[in-house]
Amino acid sequence: xxxxxxxxxxxxxxxxxxxxxxxxxxxxxxxxxxxxxxxxxxxxxxxxxxxxxxxxxxxxxxxxxxxxxxxxxxxxxxxxxxxxxxxxxxxxxxxxxxxxxxxxxxxxxxxxxxxxxxxxxxxxxxxxxxxxxxxxxxxxxxxxxxxxxxxxxxxxxxxxxxxxxxxxxxxxxxxxxxxxxxxxxxxxxxxxxxxxxxxxxxxxxxxxxxxxxxxxxxxxxxxxxxxxxxxxxxxxxxxxxxxxxx
Numbered sequence: 001x002x003x004x005x006x007x008x009x010x011x012x013x014x015x016x017x018x019x020x021x022x023x024x025x026x027x028x029x030x031x032x033x034x035x036x037x038x039x040x041x042x043x044x045x046x047x048x049x050x051x052x053x054x055x056x057x058x059x060x061x062x063x064x065x066x067x068x069x070x071x072x073x074x075x076x077x078x079x080x081x082x083x084x085x086x087x088x089x090x091x092x093x094x095x096x097x098x099x100x101x102x103x104x105x106x107x108x109x110x111x112x113x114x115x116x117x118x119x120x121x122x123x124x125x126x127x128x129x130x131x132x133x134x135x136x137x138x139x140x141x142x143x144x145x146x147x148x149x150x151x152x153x154x155x156x157x158x159x160x161x162x163x164x165x166x167x168x169x170x171x172x173x174x175x176x177x178x179x180x181x182x183x184x185x186x187x188x189x190x191x192x193x194x195x196x197x198x199x200x201x202x203x204x205x206x207x208x209x210x211x212x213x214x215x216x217x218x219x220x221x222x223x224x225x226x227x228x229x230x231x232x233x234x235x236x237x238x239x240x241x242x243x244x245x246x
Contacts, residue, residue, distance in 0.1 A: 017062040018206055020119050021072070021154075021240050024055045032068060034059060036120075041066050056242065073213075074152040074244025080224070083141040085241045086120035087112050096125045100139050100223075102185040108136035108228065113237070117205040119156045120240030126160065127228035128235035135229045137174070142181040142221035143243060150246035151175075153195050153224055154211030158204020160235040169234045172197040172227040173210040179220045190217045192225070204237050213246060 022034035022043075032051055034043050036059065043059060043066035045051065056072040078085060084098045090112040095101070101110055106129050113126045125138060145151075157171035177190040196210040216222060224243055228236035 016206065017060045018117070018119070019156075019209055020059045020061050021242060022057055022059050022068075024051050024053055024057055024068075026053060027051045034066065034068065036061075043068050046070070056244070072152065072154070072242070072244070074246055076245055079143050079151075079243040079245070080140055080241055085140075086118070086239055087123045087125045088121045090123070092123065096138065098141055099125070100184060102137040102139065102225075104135040104137060104227070106131050106134035108134055108230070110136070110138055115204075115237065115239075117207075118239050119207055124158075124237040124239045125226070126235045126237050127226070127230065128160075128233075129230045130232055132231045133229065134231070135227065137176070137185060137225040137227055138238065139176055139185060139223045139225035140241065140243075142178060142223050144181075145177075145216040145218075145220060145222045147216055147219045149216040150213055151216075151222070152211070152213050152244050152246055153242070154209065155224075155226060155241040156207040156239045157198055157201060157210055157226070158207040158237045159201035160237055161203055162233045165231075165234055167200050167202055167234075168231055169201045169236045170197065170199045170229040171201060171208070171210060171236050171238070172229075173212070174225040174227050175214045176223045176225050177216070177218055177220060178223065179218075181221050183221075185223075185225075189220050193217070201236065207237070207239065 022036035045068035175193040
């Protein structure tokens with residue numbers, strides 16, 4: 001059940017605090033320097049937080065103030081770091097480089113858009129359709145896995161609507177499994193694994209955070225899929241896809 005009051009409050013115009021994901025560049029006993037979307041900022045952090053250079057952290061930003069809430073679960077770098085995880089490697093209006101589209105129902109239109117409020121930089125991947133119930137996957141480059149491996153996966157998703165629309169766009173973060181690194185959907189080696197979902201996304205900003213842990217059911221390759229379900233004139237905006245080993 002959706003709390004209508006909190007949903008309306010979240011959709012209200014700023015000033016508001018928004019969640020961002022960043023990387024720790026350096027830190028002292030009083031503050032840290034973080035990199036977010038290619039720019040660096042000074043941030044405070046909560047007492048008791050253990051930081052290390054290179055750690056992925058969740059941050060709150062309100063106007064010019066940054067606060068580190070904590071270190072994201074998992075170890076090592078984002079496994080999609082070189083695979084355009086925040087869609088910054090593509091020109092606005094183009095299809096997201098290093099990503100693949102699979103239409104599940106109807107035909108989706110997918111393109112990179114400039115968005116000043118993007119959580120992971122200045123661009124997002126916008127997915128829309130021309131009919132009710134249009135659904136698609138936008139999925140990543142393959143990641144080598146062994147059965148039993150665990151990963152934390154997260155992404156941001158937000159709605160984009162016309163003024164007369166009733167928000168109804170849905171997002172799901174899904175893991176796809178393949179026998180080889182060249183296989184494409186729907187030639188999978190195990191059923192798709194839904195990691196997290198968000199329904200009736202509010203107009204972005206703000207963006208919903210989708211995240212969870214997934215265990216590889218087979219040895220082979222995993223691709224992370226961003227599943228969008230939209231109606232005519234509605235879009236799902238995606239940003240900052242992060243995959244780390246547990």
